[in-house]
Every structure is written in C-alpha cells, then in structure tokens.
Amino acid sequence: FGWWEHVSPAPKDPITGVTEAFLADTNPNKINLGVGAYRDDEGKPVVLQCVRNAEAKIAACEFLESNAAAVGSKLVEESVKLAYGTHAHVVKERRVTGLQALSGTGACRLFAELQRRFYPGSPIYLPNPTWSNHHNIWRDAQVPERGFRYYNPITKGLDFAALMDDVKNAPDGSFFLFHPCAHNPTGVDPTEEQWREISYQFKVKNHFPFFDMAYQGVASGDLDMDAQAIRIFLEDGHLIGCAQSFTKNMGLYEHRVGCLSVLCADVKQAVAVKSQLQQIARSMYSNPPVHGILLVSTILNDPQTKALWVKEVKVMANRIQLMRATLRERLEELGSPLDWEHITNQVGMFCFSGLTPDQVDRLVREFHIYMTRDGRISIAGVTTSNVSYLASAIHEVTK
Numbered sequence: 001f002g003w004w005e006h007v008s009p010a011p012k013d014p015i016t017g018v019t020e021a022f023l024a025d026t027n028p029n030k031i032n033l034g035v036g037a038y039r040d041d042e043g044k045p046v047v048l049q050c051v052r053n054a055e056a057k058i059a060a061c062e063f064l065e066s067n068a069a070a071v072g073s074k075l076v077e078e079s080v081k082l083a084y085g086t087h088a089h090v091v092k093e094r095r096v097t098g099l100q101a102l103s104g105t106g107a108c109r110l111f112a113e114l115q116r117r118f119y120p121g122s123p124i125y126l127p128n129p130t131w132s133n134h135h136n137i138w139r140d141a142q143v144p145e146r147g148f149r150y151y152n153p154i155t156k157g158l159d160f161a162a163l164m165d166d167v168k169n170a171p172d173g174s175f176f177l178f179h180p181c182a183h184n185p186t187g188v189d190p191t192e193e194q195w196r197e198i199s200y201q202f203k204v205k206n207h208f209p210f211f212d213m214a215y216q217g218v219a220s221g222d223l224d225m226d227a228q229a230i231r232i233f234l235e236d237g238h239l240i241g242c243a244q245s246f247t248k249n250m251g252l253y254e255h256r257v258g259c260l261s262v263l264c265a266d267v268k269q270a271v272a273v274k275s276q277l278q279q280i281a282r283s284m285y286s287n288p289p290v291h292g293i294l295l296v297s298t299i300l301n302d303p304q305t306k307a308l309w310v311k312e313v314k315v316m317a318n319r320i321q322l323m324r325a326t327l328r329e330r331l332e333e334l335g336s337p338l339d340w341e342h343i344t345n346q347v348g349m350f351c352f353s354g355l356t357p358d359q360v361d362r363l364v365r366e367f368h369i370y371m372t373r374d375g376r377i378s379i380a381g382v383t384t385s386n387v388s389y390l391a392s393a394i395h396e397v398t399k
C-alpha cells in the first residue's frame with residue numbers, strides 16, 4: 001500500500017495532447033495548429049525587439065532587493081493605463097487597484113478567490129464556449145459555474161439574442177466573464193454597438209463584468225481599439241474587474257507577466273481590495289518572479305520602447321489577418337462550395353473553423369495537420385508556405 005494508491009492520473013489537457021502527437025509525427029509537411037502561440041511566417045517563435053531592448057536596459061541596472069514592491073506597483077500603474085485608457089479619470093481618482101499576477105491565468109485565479117471570499121456561493125457566468133482553463137480556475141476556487149450562450153454554430157458568429165436573454169435571465173447582481181477581444185476559442189467578438197447594449201443591460205441588471213483580456217492588440221493591431229469593450233463599460237459608469245496578460249501581445253510566454261485590476265467605487269474600497277489581493281497572493285506564492293515584470297514595465301514606461309512595441313504588435317496582428325484572408329482565398333480558389341467568410345469575420349489568434357471532430361481526425365491521419373477536435377485553428381501556425389497545403393487538405397475533408 002502506497003500513500004497515493006487511490007490517485008488516478010488526471011485527464012490530459014486537450015492542447016498538450018495535440019502538441020505531443022505533433023512532435024511524434026515525422027512527416028515533413030506536418031503543421032501544428034493546436035497551440036495558441038504566435039509564430040512568424042517561417043513558423044518560428046518570436047522574441048520582440050522591444051523585449052530585447054528592455055533586457056539590455058535591465059541588465060545595465062542594479063536591482064535592489066527592496067525594489068520588488070515598487071516594481072510591481074509600476075507594472076500595475078502602466079497596465080491599468082493600457083486597459084482603461086491613458087487618461088481614464090478612474091485611474092486619476094485612484095479607484096482602480098490591482099496586483100501584478102502570474103500572467104492571465106494567475107490574474108483570473110486571484111479574482112476567482114476574491115469572488116469566493118466576498119461573494120460566497122455567487123456563481124461566475126462563462127461564455128459557451130470559453131477557454132477551457134476558465135472552468136478549472138473557478139472550479140478550484142470553489143466558485144459555482146453557470147454558462148451563457150455566446151456562439152452560434154450555424155452562422156459561426158455571435159448568438160447575440162441568446163446572449164442578451166441569458167444576461168437578462170440571470171439573477172440581478174451576477175458575475176459575468178467576457179473576453180474583451182479575440183475570444184478564445186471562437187474568434188467571435190461583439191460589435192461596438194452590441195457591447196453598448198450589453199453594457200446597458202448590465203446596468204439594468206446590476207451585473208458585475210469581469211474582463212479576461214489575454215490578446216489586447218492581437219485582434220485589430222490597435223491596443224485602444226481592442227480595449228473598446230472596457231472603455232464602453234467605463235463610460236457607462238460600471239465597476240469592473242480585469243485580467244491582463246502579456247503572454248501573447250509581448251511574446252513573453254514563460255515569463256508569466258500579468259495584472260489583475262479591480263475598479264472600485266472609491267479610494268477606501270480600492271485600498272481594502274488591494275490588501276485582500278495581497279493577502280491572497282501571499283499564501284499562494286508570496287511574490288511573482290520580478291524579471292518579467294521589469295521587462296514589461298520597462299517597455300511600457302519608456303516612450304521609445306513602447307512605440308516600438310506598438311509597431312510590433314501591429315506586425316503580429318497584420319500577419320494573422322493576412323493568413324486569414326489567404327486561407328479563405330485559397331479555399332475559394334479550390335472551388336469549395338462551402339461558405340468560408342467566417343475565417344475573415346472572426347478575429348485574433350483563433351479561427352473556429354466549423355470542422356467536425358471526424359474531419360479533424362482525417363486532417364491528422366491523412367495530412368499530418370494537428371488541431372483540437374473542436375475544429376479550432378490557431379492562425380498563428382499558418383504561414384505563406386503551408387497555407388495552400390492547409391487549404392487543399394481542408395477542402396479534401398469537407399468535400
């Protein structure tokens with residue numbers, strides 16, 4: 001008898017499984033469209049030049065032990081400007097509080113914990129579908145989960161009427177999670193007008209919006225445009241929560257840099273919430289590693305480096321948009337009778353292709369093309385040299 005005899009292996013993460021199968025495949029034409037990590041047009045991971053510049057700057061500084069808290073505060077200050085707007089009055093009024101977090105995942109986890117402590121039993125409403133880890137994060141924080149309708153598989157777009165129904169039918173004062181841009185996995189975002197309607201209804205229902213912003217800049221190439229949902233809710237006077245990740249838009253994957261912010265009614269509440277967040281983080285991991293935080297705050301705090309970053313985000317977004325357009329064009333050139341408009345209507349890293357699990361299995365078996373069985377394509381894995389092969393494979397399995 002061993003201590004862990006009653007422990008059976010946890011189910012594999014669907015994305016890890018895809019990566020493992022891809023790595024084991026020896027076919028030279030293989031393509032990995034599973035993992036949502038940005039790649040350049042040669043399929044290579046990218047270290048942004050702004051990050052290299054920040055590295056050089058940091059290397060030249062002596063890091064003082066006592067600086068950790070100050071470095072964190074600087075990161076929060078800069079991140080919040082990015083999400084809420086450089087001149088947001090709520091920032092000037094010091095009503096937005098926040099904490100540096102272990103990237104987007106850690107920011108969500110901190111918020112889920114805050115929610116459970118101060119609104120015990122109150123559920124989180126998650127869009128259906130959503131990033132699979134949202135379920136795990138709120139489950140592990142022991143917050144009950146509810147879903148709200150989001151995606152319409154027929155139009156491969158937003159089911160706005162159903163979304164609004166679910167918003168209206170939820171009990172007043174419910175917590176809802178939104179992806180403010182580049183929804184994962186669908187690539188489907190509400191329009192500006194639809195966000196305004198959602199915001200209006202949130203006022204009526206007194207719901208709390210929590211924005212999980214993992215892709216600011218990656219959808220449109222414009223950081224402010226991608227934050228438009230948040231700005232609309234601010235204009236309407238909502239109190240909000242926001243998780244920010246620098247994983248994708250700065251290419252900082254394993255550095256794990258993010259920020260959780262909470263907009264409060266006044267400074268007193270903001271101070272109290274901050275101290276609670278600090279206490280939550282303290283027992284989980286004390287402080288996050290400081291190097292990545294220094295990188296991000298260096299980039300955001302230096303006008304030249306920030307301008308370079310803004311340009312580099314645009315390059316990533318443009319490449320993704322170009323690959324979407326090319327993939328659609330190739331499918332149409334092949335004479336596919338199906339409608340592929342959703343490839344270019346959807347935005348961000350992911351395309352919810354509408355391929356069935358059987359079609360995905362055929363892509364793997366016959367063409368060595370890997371993606372999750374829900375048909376989600378990571379456009380970041382599509383390149384000028386593999387897009388034609390990908391299009392003909394998709395055409396073949398959807399005939």
Ligand code: PMP
Nearest residue numbers: 103104105131184212214245247
């Ligand atoms: N939220 C969403 C919607 C995501 O897609 C991701 C990344 N896959 C994250 C949060 C978290 O990523 P990270 O922890 O790397 O910032």
